[in-house]
Amino acid sequence: xxxxxxxxxxxxxxxxxxxxxxxxxxxxxxxxxxxxxxxxxxxxxxxxxxxxxxxxxxxxxxxxxxxxxxxxxxxxxxxxxxxxxxxxxxxxxxxxxxxxxxxxxxxxxxxxxxxxxxxxxxxxxxxxxxxxxxxxxxxxxxx
Amino acid sequence: xxxxxxxxxxxxxxxxxxxxxxxxxxxxxxxxxxxxxxxxxxxxxxxxxxxxxxxxxxxxxxxxxxxxxxxxxxxxxxxxxxxxxxxxxxxxxxxxxxxxxxxxxxxxxxxxxxxxxxxxxxxxxxxxxxxxxxxxxxxxxxxxxxxxxxxxxxxxxxxxxxxxxxxxxxxxxxxxxxxxxxxxx
Numbered sequence: 001x002x003x004x005x006x007x008x009x010x011x012x013x014x015x016x017x018x019x020x021x022x023x024x025x026x027x028x029x030x031x032x033x034x035x036x037x038x039x040x041x042x043x044x045x046x047x048x049x050x051x052x053x054x055x056x057x058x059x060x061x062x063x064x065x066x067x068x069x070x071x072x073x074x075x076x077x078x079x080x081x082x083x084x085x086x087x088x089x090x091x092x093x094x095x096x097x098x099x100x101x102x103x104x105x106x107x108x109x110x111x112x113x114x115x116x117x118x119x120x121x122x123x124x125x126x127x128x129x130x131x132x133x134x135x136x137x138x139x140x141x142x143x
Numbered sequence: 144x145x146x147x148x149x150x151x152x153x154x155x156x157x158x159x160x161x162x163x164x165x166x167x168x169x170x171x172x173x174x175x176x177x178x179x180x181x182x183x184x185x186x187x188x189x190x191x192x193x194x195x196x197x198x199x200x201x202x203x204x205x206x207x208x209x210x211x212x213x214x215x216x217x218x219x220x221x222x223x224x225x226x227x228x229x230x231x232x233x234x235x236x237x238x239x240x241x242x243x244x245x246x247x248x249x250x251x252x253x254x255x256x257x258x259x260x261x262x263x264x265x266x267x268x269x270x271x272x273x274x275x276x277x278x279x280x281x282x283x284x285x286x287x288x289x290x291x292x293x294x295x296x297x298x299x300x301x302x303x304x305x306x307x308x309x310x311x312x313x314x315x316x317x318x319x320x321x322x323x324x325x326x327x328x
Contacts, residue, residue, distance in 0.1 A: 056256050056293075057258045058279055058284055059290065061280075061281035061284075062281045062284045063291055072258060073226075097292060097293060098228065098292065098312075099311060099312060102229060102312070128292065129292020129310070129311060130291040131290075132292065132310070135291055
């Protein structure tokens with residue numbers, strides 16, 4: 001039995017380790033589905049969120065959420081962009097490079113803002129990729 | 144706050160301490176490897192059964208990539224990134240296929256969407272990739288129907304016509320089966 005548990009632990013440990021710093025660590029109440037963000041943006045709120053694309057520049061240049069700014073995944077670039085903002089400023093992060101559990105970018109970006117004390121950060125939950133879960137849904141994109 | 148979601152925002156949190164959750168995690172991982180060939184997106188350009196757009200680039204190792212010169216061969220064109228887990232998983236397999244099927248029959252080309260060429264070069268070197276890899280850009284991505292996620296793999300037949308587009312984490316067996324079909328005389 002002990003050998004079985006040891007074997008199981010060896011098999012599972014890498015999988016659990018690979019989740020650290022990934023999208024899987026972002027609290028569920030800090031996620032926003034694409035449909036909800038689309039609705040929010042369509043309402044043209046008086047205090048619109050700062051939307052940061054924290055993934056690939058090539059993807060951003062092809063198509064991005066209107067109003068979104070590119071910082072890429074670089075923590076220094078993210079910190080510089082939010083340096084002058086109130087800690088309660090609404091911020092939305094997104095990437096969409098890969099399936100949610102495989103995205104290497106949104107988890108660290110969220111952690112960067114959380115460590116800085118930002119309290120109103122949401123992350124766009126992109127299940128597959130930006131093409132599938134945003135562009136293909138007919139939600140607006142800018143080029 | 145809750146943590147470690149495995150699905151949409153309202154999904155039940157993962158309990159890593161339970162064996163059932165571990166099994167679910169493994170099953171989930173397995174299911175990801177069976178993603179079917181994705182249809183073209185309505186919001187993106189459908190290139191299936193159309194001539195592949197021109198592709199002429201200098202590879203990271205200074206070889207010339209010229210898609211037009213590869214007519215007569217089936218071409219696997221893979222868009223990838225160094226930080227993309229599924230990409231890193233499938234690329235070493237792609238690298239074996241020209242030797243397996245004959246490099247006069249099948250060519251593999253890689254286009255990186257990394258921001259920094261050095262990152263792509265480092266990853267390709269670490270994986271011992273032999274096929275040519277060039278850097279992509281937004282213009283190329285748009286020309287190829289919108290590369291709004293990786294991996295994306297096109298199969299181009301020996302006449303230069305795009306016959307398949309695989310998007311996201313895909314079972315390599317599906318891609319290989321389609322290659323075999325395209326290689327049949």
